[in-house]
Amino acid sequence: MSTTLTPPPAGTDVPPPAGPPPAGPPPAGPPTRGSSRVVAIIVIAFGALVVLGAIVSAVVGTIAAASVHTTVRSVEASGVDDLDVDVAAGSLRVVYADVNEAELEVTGTWGADRWTLRRDDDTLVVATPDGWSNWFGSGWIFGGTGDAVLRLPQSLEGTDADFSLAAGELTADGEFGEMQLDLGAGRATIDGSATSLDAQISAGAGDLDLEGVDEATLSVSAGSLAVVLSGSQPSVVDLDVSSGSARLTVPEGEYEVTSDVSAGDLDNGLGSTPGADSTIRVQVSAGQAVLRAS
Structure with a gap:
């Protein structure tokens, strides 16, 4: 049996045979040597800084310990007649x-x-x-x-004292006359006695325990103030809290307490007796004020 092949008509283009599929992207290879070198340099530099910091810290500690005197x-x-104390640190x-x-x-x-x-x-x-x-x-x-x-x-003893503390710590114990305290930051602790007290607290913490105070002006802008007055009842106490907290403890007795609270809180554990010989005036703009008797 034979098969007859018929050629294509003249002028007809014969399509070329299909070639192989296009090649895809090459597979990802390992990181280049350049990036590895950068990582190694960073690690080495960081380690060197840590070691250097430890060395400097040890040296400074040794020098500081040796220079204490x-x-x-x-x-x-x-x-x-007067004591003027200014503690910056x-x-x-x-x-x-x-x-x-x-x-x-x-x-x-x-x-x-x-x-x-x-x-x-x-x-x-x-x-x-x-x-x-x-x-x-x-x-x-x-x-x-x-x-x-x-x-x-x-x-x-009995000398007037003006204490100013910008930072750090102040401790005083003894008998004073008129006392002023200006606390910018840090902590002040004062025990003893005084004839009058003017304490301005801008920040930090004040802890005062004084006997014999007749007049007191207390102002807290921030931070905290705790004042304990003992002995005879004070004649007049003015307490102004614009922020932070204040706690005032006075001797047992009758007090005429007036208050102006625009925000914050007043915890009055004294009550109020109109016409009493002792007067406590409280103004709270924010924060908290607490009144107690002991």
Whole structure:
């Protein structure tokens, strides 16, 4: 049997045979050597910084420990009527002791010798280093301005005192006359007695326990203030809380309490007796005020 093949007509194009399918993208290969090198450099640099930080910290700690020392200075206290204390940083404790002159003992590193103790007429001035010297001269890296103790002769009991604390800690124990406290930050703890009290709290915490206060003006802008007044009833107490919290404890007795609360809260545990000899005026713009008797 035979098959007859008929050729295509003249002029007809014959399609070419189909070729292989187009090649796809090449498979992903391993990371290039360049990116691996960058990662390695970053890891090495980070490790070096960690090691360097540890070394610097150890060196600074060793230098600070080796440079700790105590300085003591004194001034004549006879005729002093006022005490002016300004603490920008560090810690100060004020006490009355069996000494003939006012003594300031400071223990610290490079800031211990930069405290101030001097007479300004009848005012005894005590101050910590401030400004750039507080950050670099005394060196916050090396422990700041140190810890100080001010010892006052017992003959100065009843002296008026003006305490200003920008940061750090202030502790005072003893008998004072008119007392002023300006607390910018940090913590102030005062025990003893005073004839009058003016406390302005901008931030931080104040804890005052005083006997014999007849008139008190208390203002809290932020932070907290706790005041305990003992002995005789105070004649007048003005308490203004614009933010933060204040707690006032007074001796048992009758008080005429007036209040103006625009926001916040007043917890009056004293009640109010119109015409009482003792008056407490409270203004609360925000925050909380608490009144109690003991």
